[in-house]
Amino acid sequence: DAGITQSPRHKVTETGTPVTLRCHQTENHRYMYWYRQDPGHGLRLIHYSYGVKDTDKGEVSDGYSVSRSKTEDFLLTLESATSSQTSVYFCAISTLDWTSGRSLSSYNEQFFGPGTRLTVL
Amino acid sequence: QQQVKQSPQSLIVQKGGISIINCAYENTAFDYFPWYQQFPGKGPALLIAIRPDVSEKKEGRFTISFNKSAKQFSLHIMDSQPGDSATYFCAALNAGGTSYGKLTFGQGTILTVHP
Numbered sequence: 001d002a003g004i005t006q007s008p009r010h011k012v013t014e015t016g017t018p019v020t021l022r023c024h025q026t027e028n029h030r031y032m033y034w035y036r037q038d039p040g041h042g043l044r045l046i047h048y049s050y051g052v053k054d055t056d057k058g059e060v061s062d063g064y065s066v067s068r069s070k071t072e073d074f075l076l077t078l079e080s081a082t083s084s085q086t087s088v089y090f091c092a093i094s095t096l097d098w099t100s101g102r103s104l105s106s107y108n109e110q111f112f113g114p115g116t117r118l119t120v121l
Numbered sequence: 122q123q124q125v126k127q128s129p130q131s132l133i134v135q136k137g138g139i140s141i142i143n144c145a146y147e148n149t150a151f152d153y154f155p156w157y158q159q160f161p162g163k164g165p166a167l168l169i170a171i172r173p174d175v176s177e178k179k180e181g182r183f184t185i186s187f188n189k190s191a192k193q194f195s196l197h198i199m200d201s202q203p204g205d206s207a208t209y210f211c212a213a214l215n216a217g218g219t220s221y222g223k224l225t226f227g228q229g230t231i232l233t234v235h236p
Contacts, residue, residue, distance in 0.1 A: 033224075042210055045225075114164055
């Protein structure tokens, strides 16, 4: 699993409570991503990071924030959880250097963590 | 909006048969098209990928066919096995600019291979 762990693996919480999910990598890669997986929608990008303290929004970022204070950890926070945020959350890392404008010449693999199943009641 | 559309949502085939999953994309800036395989309770894992300068890529029983003019690509699984039963996702990305490796995924196809 390319040295990616997610915690917790399962969580049940109530509407309105804050929730933080943690992604930890042992590979020292620069690029990290948070996706959510929902039936009929595939995986959708929430936020991503291209370095320590460098983050940006993805396709479905409303209601989520992230932080990356060190290379190995990427935290996803739901400030006030809602039932619509019930989902399976995956963290991923990219093993490549996505320097702006770089032309890729080989496979570009994203390694995914095992996921966190979050239920908001 | 969904920039990558995948079909069918589910697929049932008999052991030994051919499984075919199709994807269509809208963004002509996409230049890398991977397929991911996901087993229950696990994260997706890269299965095979193609760049648009070739029309077909084969790895074992898995083949990607790519039609740039139609903006479509498909995954063919030959001699499908029960162990291939999983959810399959197509994806796309634009390697240039400030994409930072962000993937756009299709909706997923649940494949069941009966023994």
